[in-house]
Amino acid sequence: MAWECGIDDCGAGFEDVESAVVHQATEHERRECQVCGTIVPDGYLAIRHTFTEHSRAEYVRAYGASSEAVREREELLEEVESVADMQAIATELKR
């Protein structure tokens, strides 16, 4: 399964999800979480931060997100979590 970077119009493609997440965290500018102000890597890790550190209600309030947008992100998180080796990603990002 191929993975595509969905940030803006990047569209870079990757063989595995770990490479895609590392790409998002290293090639794209970091963002400030609109809920707590923490600087987080863009892309999947930003979504993961928001959905694990904050409630859905906080996310919706801070980003003006629709329930559709929330569902899409929850699905993405589940999908990535089911296939990604988070340990490998963390190791890669520490280098």
Ligand SMILES: [Zn+2]
């Ligand atoms: Zn990208």
Ligand SMILES: [Zn+2]
């Ligand atoms: Zn936050």
